Amino acid sequence: EGWRIRKNGTPFFITGSVSSIRDDAGNLIGFINILRDATERRDAEEKLVQAREQLAVSQKMEAIGKLTGGIAHDFNNLLMIIGGSAQIFARLLDPKLPRAIEAIQTAAKRGESLTRQLLTFSRHQHLSPTVVDLNASIKNMRTMIESSLRGNIVYNENIGDGVSPVKVDLAELELAIVNIAVNARDAMPNGGTFTLSVNAVTVDLDIGDNRLGEASFAIAFNDTGIGIPPNLLSKMFDPFFTTKEVGKGTGLGLSQVYGFAHQAGGTVKADSNVGQGTTITVYLPSCADEQITSKELSAARTKAGHSQRQTVLVVDDSGDVADVTSSLFEHLGYETIYRDSAEAALKLLEAGTKIDLVFSDIVMPGTIDGVGLAREIRSRYPNLPIALTTGYSDAAKAAPPNLRILRKPFDTEALRDFIQDIAASR
Structure with missing residues (x-):
């Protein structure tokens, strides 16, 4: 087996055999060389290997997702008791204890954030999706994104002025963007550039039970950081996987991004070169045929408190x-x-x-x-x-x-x- 070059200069993969030709007396009189073009077969075998690898990754992610979803359900009940009790204590106890109470509340909020990321990864988080203008929503997040970076990192936006309607849980989109920005920041300890781009794209991808149709939007996040080695690239969306020092990261940030993208009917891809940076691209299906939901709440909101207790x-x-x-x-x-x-x-x-x-x-x-x-x-x-x-x-x-x-x-x-x-x- 091996590669050969056609007369027109294009490579093709062959399987070949050479056998001897002998006369009736056993004397060698020549050779037969048979070559077969096996390019299509080789390509099919490579695609089969890739499909098996993708299936294995999908099955692994699904198994981890079921585990984390079950744990998070009980954990959120514990956090409800801790956080709610801390609020009650704050109204009842000696004023010298506010710092301790604040620490309890901060810990509960941190636990809430971690379980939220676990649930989003496992796609068991209850979402409240609305149709939003992706361009406008991301522009409104600029201050939040910049605060997630560092002073020595330049933030660039390449976002058009057209309307890009997508159906997402806006809070989960914000969390996903912050998680990507924080990972980019940590990958650029000496500073660099973080660029966010939104583009309409034509894709045709199978995503588990979903199919991402042609009309989609790609949110690309590019950093100029240290990059990710090829042997780690396939693990970067796994929950709890992190290359950071102990105490510096939970390994849940990018798993939340993975869960958000898939739960929104899209997908996420990562490309990286060591020493040159990383690009994470989130694909979301377009909802051009649906009306954008106003985020303004009804002016008829009632005030807390009633003339008669309900x-x-x-x-x-x-x-x-x-x-x-x-x-x-x-x-x-x-x-x-x-x-x-x-x-x-x-x-x-x-x-x-x-x-x-x-x-x-x-x-x-x-x-x-x-x-x-x-x-x-x-x-x-x-x-x-x-x-x-x-x-x-x-x-x-x-x-x-x-x-x-x-x-x-x-x-x-x-x-x-x-x-x-x-x-x-x-």
């Missing part, structure tokens, strides 16, 4: 989480009633108890989960608002699109905004 029914199988949730509601001026299952909540409503809002966890034991409870309430009590909360659940995918879901863990401010959004939309 009652919230808190439904959660975890008593500790329910205690924290009830305390946050009470801090906002609400009365609360607690039930530990959907069945118990429905019995309370059937008894005629006056409830102004039902706030339920999604994952609960029993025959009815939070989504099922929402369906029952909307059927029996159509004027009663209901909202759901979860740290992670595949059951959230079954929720009606007009049903509000608040991610755990949340604090008083997030809960207040959430309730105001519900009131403004009614």
Whole structure:
């Protein structure tokens, strides 16, 4: 086997054999040399090897995703208790303790960020996608991106003025861009240039169960850093994989980028040359046929607090989480009633108890989960608002699109905004 050159100068791959020709007496009288063009076969074999490697990577990522998704669900409940309790302590304890309380809250926020990145990677994060102008959204992030870099790094944007509509969770897009910017910063310890470009592209890629069609947008992030060796390039989107020193990175940043891109119906690619820098490209499908959603909230938002205290029914199988949730509601001026299952909540409503809002966890034991409870309430009590909360659940995918879901863990401010959004939309 080997390469040969055609008369026109193009290479082709051959398989060949040479055999001797002998007369009846056994004397060597010549040779037969047979060459076959095996270029197509070689190309097919190489594509098969690449496909097997991609399948192995996909299966590995899927297995890790299932593991991280399950862990993060329970971890978010713990963070809900820690963060919510810290807020309660801040209102009750001696004023000499604020620094300790602040440390607890900071740790809870850090844990929330880590689990959020884990869930996005595993594609189990409940997203709230809206159709946005990609160009305008990224331009609005300039200050945030520059603050993620360092003073000795020049930030350049190559973004057109046209409208580039994509359907994404804007918070997850921001997190993905920050994660890429931070990795670029760490790859340029002596300074350099970080360039973000947005371009309409024509691609045709299979992405798991999705297919990225021709109309797409590519967000390219280029740095002039140290680059990534070829043997590490295939691992860079793996969760917990990092080349940074212990304590300098979690290895979750780029895995969040991977999860965000795929959950948005796109994909992400990386190219790098050692000593010359790295380019990470996120591909997102175009939503040209959908209307861009205004990010302005309704002017009809209600103010926190009411002339008459309203009652919230808190439904959660975890008593500790329910205690924290009830305390946050009470801090906002609400009365609360607690039930530990959907069945118990429905019995309370059937008894005629006056409830102004039902706030339920999604994952609960029993025959009815939070989504099922929402369906029952909307059927029996159509004027009663209901909202759901979860740290992670595949059951959230079954929720009606007009049903509000608040991610755990949340604090008083997030809960207040959430309730105001519900009131403004009614």
